[in-house]
Amino acid sequence: MFAKGVLRTLLAGTAAIVSAGTMAGTANAQAPGPAGTAAGTTVTNTAQASYTVNGVQQNATSNAVSFVVDRKVNLTVIANQPNNTQVAIGQTAAVTTFKVTNNTNGTQDFLLSSSQTPIQGLFNGDNFDVTNIHIYVDSNGNGTYDAGTDTATYINELGADQSAVVFIVADIPNNQANVLAGITLIAQVAAGGDTAAQGLPLAPSVAPNDDNVVDVVFADNDSDGLGPDIIYNGQGRAALGYEITTRNVALSVAKSQLVLTDPVNLAIAPKAIPGAVVQYCLVVNNSTVGTPASNVTLTDVIPPNTTYVANSMSIGAIALGGTCLLTGILDGVSLADDGTVTVPLVNYTGSFNATTKTVNARIPVLLGGTSVAATFRVTIN
Numbered sequence: 328m329f330a331k332g333v334l335r336t337l338l339a340g341t342a343a344i345v346s347a348g349t350m351a352g353t354a355n356a357q358a359p360g361p362a363g364t365a366a367g368t369t370v371t372n373t374a375q376a377s378y379t380v381n382g383v384q385q386n387a388t389s390n391a392v393s394f395v396v397d398r399k400v401n402l403t404v405i406a407n408q409p410n411n412t413q414v415a416i417g418q419t420a421a422v423t424t425f426k427v428t429n430n431t432n433g434t435q436d437f438l439l440s441s442s443q444t445p446i447q448g449l450f451n452g453d454n455f456d457v458t459n460i461h462i463y464v465d466s467n468g469n470g471t472y473d474a475g476t477d478t479a480t481y482i483n484e485l486g487a488d489q490s491a492v493v494f495i496v497a498d499i500p501n502n503q504a505n506v507l508a509g510i511t512l513i514a515q516v517a518a519g520g521d522t523a524a525q526g527l528p529l530a531p532s533v534a535p536n537d538d539n540v541v542d543v544v545f546a547d548n549d550s551d552g553l554g555p556d557i558i559y560n561g562q563g564r565a566a567l568g569y570e571i572t573t574r575n576v577a578l579s580v581a582k583s584q585l586v587l588t589d590p591v592n593l594a595i596a597p598k599a600i601p602g603a604v605v606q607y608c609l610v611v612n613n614s615t616v617g618t619p620a621s622n623v624t625l626t627d628v629i630p631p632n633t634t635y636v637a638n639s640m641s642i643g644a645i646a647l648g649g650t651c652l653l654t655g656i657l658d659g660v661s662l663a664d665d666g667t668v669t670v671p672l673v674n675y676t677g678s679f680n681a682t683t684k685t686v687n688a689r690i691p692v693l694l695g696g697t698s699v700a701a702t703f704r705v706t707i708n
């Protein structure tokens with residue numbers, strides 16, 4: 328903020344020099360910028376008449392007439408990034424960046440507001456609204472949003488032909504159906520001159536021209552390309568979008584166990600005695616319908632006082648309520664401990680590392696709204 332303040336002060340000083348030169352009638356005054364001669368500059372003119380009387384040169388000078396240059400208000404607002412901002416579901420403080428340029432022949436403030444694109448689904452692509460919207464000026468002039476530093480909520484004392492970067496900062500709702508939210512920045516011209524305060528909105532002068540008063544004329548053209556352009560309202564606008572490209576899924580893992588056999592009772596009401604075989608069941612569930620989870624990996628270190636049963640891993644077992652159904656073919660496809668077996672079509676794989684005593688199952692794609700179960704067995708030492 329300080330850097331820009333210094334810059335604007337210097338420019339204001341330059342404008343004052345131009346003004347003094349013009350008032351003095353200096354022919355080679357510094358040329359104004361694209362916004363034109365600074366508002367408030369006094370333009371004075373006098374006329375001379377020369378004549379002779381009886382061969383003697385005579386001169387007459389007219390009275391001086393002068394007027395002050397009026398304020399021609401104009402501005403442009405553009406998106407200051409090439410594409411929509413890509414965001415994740417549930418992201419906070421997502422930023423879109425705009426640039427406001429003061430094309431007025433004088434310094435002024437700009438009030439900032441925003442409007443959300445109405446949700447119209449397929450019609451315009453917008454299907455959600457962002458929340459917790461804030462608008463901040465790039466106070467330290469580095470072009471990126473710095474939370475806690477870029478805190479100004481209006482543009483203060485922007486000189487003629489100068490620009491300011493403005494950020495819209497908003498939160499993204501946590502909804503899987505969201506795709507695109509349009510947002511528009513609106514800049515409204517306001518009076519400058521009080522460097523420490525937010526100026527009041529400017530209004531065009533309606534009274535006839537007063538040569539001694541800086542009248543206000545709106546010359547803006549809201550050319551955002553969105554709908555009919557509204558001209559001469561002292562506003563400029565530009566639109567950008569928040570586009571969701573990263574989605575989270577609600578992934579959960581449930582684990583259960585079942586004693587299958589013991590050395591005494593065999594499979595009839597087996598107990599967890601040494602030598603008994605226990606089957607563990609891992610059910611991974613993606614409850615987010617419509618959004619697959621990729622590269623799901625399950626790991627399980629077998630518990631102390633047990634021994635892994637070689638090649639006992641299976642994957643794709645039918646799960647019900649977080650528990651595997653353990654009857655025959657419902658156990659799923661048996662995997663080799665060395666990871667060499669892949670379940671056809673779905674490409675599930677699994678392995679057992681005897682050194683780390685870790686069971687590992689990999690599911691390349693877990694579709695939304697589906698579960699996959701993996702089982703393995705141990706014996707009680």
Ligand SMILES: [Ca+2]
Pocket residue numbers: 443444445446453454455456457507508509
């Ligand atoms: Ca919207």
Ligand SMILES: [Ca+2]
Pocket residue numbers: 465466467468469470471472473477
């Ligand atoms: Ca910044």
Ligand SMILES: [Ca+2]
Pocket residue numbers: 436483484518519520521522523524525526
């Ligand atoms: Ca101000």
Ligand SMILES: [Ca+2]
Pocket residue numbers: 395396397536537538539540541542
């Ligand atoms: Ca005037």
